Amino acid sequence: MSDWIAIGSIHDVPRRGARCVMTPQGKIAVFRTMEDQVFAIDDHCPHKGGPLSQGIVHGASVTCPLHNWVISLETGKALGADEGSVRTIPLKLDGDSILAHLQITAVAAE
Numbered sequence: 309m310s311d312w313i314a315i316g317s318i319h320d321v322p323r324r325g326a327r328c329v330m331t332p333q334g335k336i337a338v339f340r341t342m343e344d345q346v347f348a349i350d351d352h353c354p355h356k357g358g359p360l361s362q363g364i365v366h367g368a369s370v371t372c373p374l375h376n377w378v379i380s381l382e383t384g385k386a387l388g389a390d391e392g393s394v395r396t397i398p399l400k401l402d403g404d405s406i407l408a409h410l411q412i413t414a415v416a417a418e
Contacts, residue, residue, distance in 0.1 A: 355390065358373055358374035
């Protein structure tokens with residue numbers, strides 16, 4: 309089952325910056341562009357696992373702070389000559405609230 313879950317406000321994420329959110333599937337990085345677009349991807353570079361949330365946001369991409377790999381925030385794919393990808397998480401805005409489309413695991417009551 310999956311659902312749209314509120315994960316914060318757009319104002320919690322600085323323009324051209326990121327914030328991390330813990331989910332049942334692991335830590336994701338939520339990015340905000342200068343144009344107020346929001347994207348979410350797994351917070352690890354496909355190259356050596358660098359923290360993408362600490363990278364430089366430019367346009368709809370982020371540059372990993374460890375080895376300068378550029379990752380598309382739209383597709384999660386490495387750009388240029390590099391190969392690899394990270395999982396993207398669908399987001400949408402509801403007013404100022406950021407909603408993420410996350411997998412929810414149901415637990416049976418005992």
